[in-house]
Amino acid sequence: MSTFDTEKGQFQLSFLEAKVPIPKSAEEYKTSIFPFDTRKILEILEIYLHNQVSEMLYYTLIISSMETSKLQASLNNIHTQLKMGRMSSLSKIP
Numbered sequence: 316m317s318t319f320d321t322e323k324g325q326f327q328l329s330f331l332e333a334k335v336p337i338p339k340s341a342e343e344y345k346t347s348i349f350p351f352d353t354r355k356i357l358e359i360l361e362i363y364l365h366n367q368v369s370e371m372l373y374y375t376l377i378i379s380s381m382e383t384s385k386l387q388a389s390l391n392n393i394h395t396q397l398k399m400g401r402m403s404s405l406s407k408i409p
Contacts, residue, residue: 325350326361328368 331344
């Protein structure tokens with residue numbers, strides 16, 4: 316995420332950084348902030364940086380959405396397999 320501090324004239328880019336190699340919960344992340352003085356960069360570069368940050372967030376959302384869809388498909392398959400297993404076991408009872 317990015318913010319602009321008008322009082323200090325700083326652009327702040329904040330991002331989540333994993334504390335462990337494979338994080339499994341929100342507590343395993345820490346927030347890092349990368350501030351820099353906007354007076355040292357051109358306005359066009361500020362716009363470009365905002366666009367890049369937006370694209371990174373959009374990409375992250377797309378990846379998360381794809382993973383959610385895969386998990387949903389897996390759950391549907393497991394549900395179908397359990398239902399078929401139940402029907403199979405019921406048909407074997409004399």
